[in-house]
Amino acid sequence: MSIETGPVLLLQWLSPAYPVGAFAWSHGLEAAVARNEVADGAGLEAWLGDLLLFGSARADAILLAAAFHAANGAVLAEVDATARAFAPSRERLAETVEQGAAFCRATSGVWGGSLRGLTYPVAVGRAACMHGLPLALTLEMFTHALAANLIAAGQRLLPVGQIEGQRILKNLGPLVSDAAKNALTADLSGLSSACFAADIASMAHETQYARIFRS
Template sequence: MSIEPGAVLLMQWLSPAYPVGAFAYSHGLEAACNAGQITNAETLSDWLGDLLLYGSGRSDPIILAAAYQAQDDAALVQVDARARAFAPSRERLAETVSQGAAFCQTTRGIWGDDLPDLTYPVAVGRAARLHGLSLDLTLQMYVHAFVSNLVAAAQRLAPVGQLEGQQVLTELAPLIRDVAQNALQTDLGALAGASFISDIASMHHETQYSRIFRS
């Protein structure tokens, strides 16, 4: 059985070993756990499902696809500006900017790619285009990595165990595929979000007294 070209490279880029610091961010999950909004595998699955349907789990892949399809540097800059403007809180903006800059720095250093510091989904989309990777596969693996990172954060915050976390990830697999497919077919002009509780949680995290994560 052959592996699709580019799959191994994407595994490297989106693995916890790639130094973007994803482990340091909970995307507001820590504040939600602290407030008692996420207390078990069921509430975690609901939270992540809403992010995929209405929040950044939906919007980031659309932004990634737009960056991949950008025809020149000016178009790429516009996509990146949209990504920054769409961040609903200071910590969410810092999350995408910091991870994006780290991704670009590492990828430039290894492959010499022409990657200015970009927000994270824009950086991954641009790099995938430069390396001729499949946009479909890039989207699927990006969304899966996004959910996996939040499952890992939830396990550190202790509302779910390791087995339960993997069960949540397995249950969300069909939705992950649907979200990636939707991003292939959605224009950047249709970018929208309605995950208000998650957005507010990220704002509460800014002033949370004691915290493990940076967002």
């Protein structure tokens, strides 16, 4: 894979058009909005900033890097098992498992290979390694895509317009880069999350009566 084609490939994999179904999941945000824990653009930015600094967005970057560095199938399976165990709720587990399975199907169907049955960040990390993509760029673009997708979910739930959504994404840029850079030197022993409100929101969403997202 040349350095010129690498970014183009990542743009395709992490585009909203790539068939992983990311639009269907809110990562617990819908429940947080219903509970009035996130009520506007400022609240959305703070919520996502915490995920990047202390929560699942930071953890997913570490899992992606661990999958990229996995020396063999046994190590990769251990990373994937850790990703599944780290999911704090049934819906968050389904979110990473189903998006990962869809990513594996699409990527194997287009580029070939034996990518299958992995959680989402693990699947992206493994695919990036298989195709010779730079880890640093993969981490930054994956984390940016995660933030952008959750902003899009927030725009469906809150009075947040397109311009405000882009401002939020711009403001989160340094935290996206920080989470990506942290994952370059971290390993699974550094996996942690302190975003308990987000975890609880994802649990509450499982029994929420009216909802438009699957998590």
